[in-house]
Amino acid sequence: MTARSLSLQPSTPPPWHVRPVALCAVGAARILTRLPPRQLRKVMEAARRGARPANEAETLRARNAVVAVSVPCAGPRCLQRSIATALLCRTRGVWPDWVTGVRTQPFRAHAWVEADGKPIGESIDEVKHFHVLISVPDRR
Template identity: 60%
Template sequence: MTLPITLETAGRVPVPKRIAAHAAVTVARILMHAKPFRLRKVLELAKTGARPATAEQAMGARQAVVSVSKRCAGQQCLQRAIATALLCRLTGTWPDWRTGVRTEPFRAHAWVEVDGNAIGEAEDMRAYHVVLSVPA
């Protein structure tokens, strides 16, 4: 059985931001294979000195990430969330980065938040129990 996957779409992104998004997606692809404690440690180090991101900054970063990567536009939520946070960091900001699980039905997910609101997510993240978090 296969499930149909709808890819996220994003508008046109300026070339400099596309280049930065490609870099963030590449680094995220490497980091997503790290052990959870190491991933959290790297992201904690990356956020050092950053100011909290606004919802607009985080959404702009997410849109840039999904515009350059089919994986991130699809079901690679971990890579997408890492890349979004890293792209925000390249502009001196950091969103709240989270991973979590839910039980009914069981599912794991990664996302970014600003002021407690999940950025670009269709479903309610309150159903998820946060397992790893790197707050702004």
């Protein structure tokens, strides 16, 4: 058995007025990660209602804020990070594509957000190997 090193994703601290909202999004996301997939999809679809599509810059700002205020989101908790990012975007009236998927060789599950068809804060080369299981896209 080999030890896995934990690397945290880099981020720049958000403005002070964004931090409380980002922390609330992270807390809500932590609760939502406990839902079964079907219920989680319904909650995310309900949260998306009435939002306009998020662009890359808006989504990246939200993701950076989430990563900056939460060590678990900066580390291995991709589901919580992606949910929190989408919820933080929603507080600004926008919605990115929220996506979860799996790969089989080697088996891994992952969750991420996309804007304008591109994964935000993720390697395109890695994400392309995942088979999408759940997607809550923006309403273009």
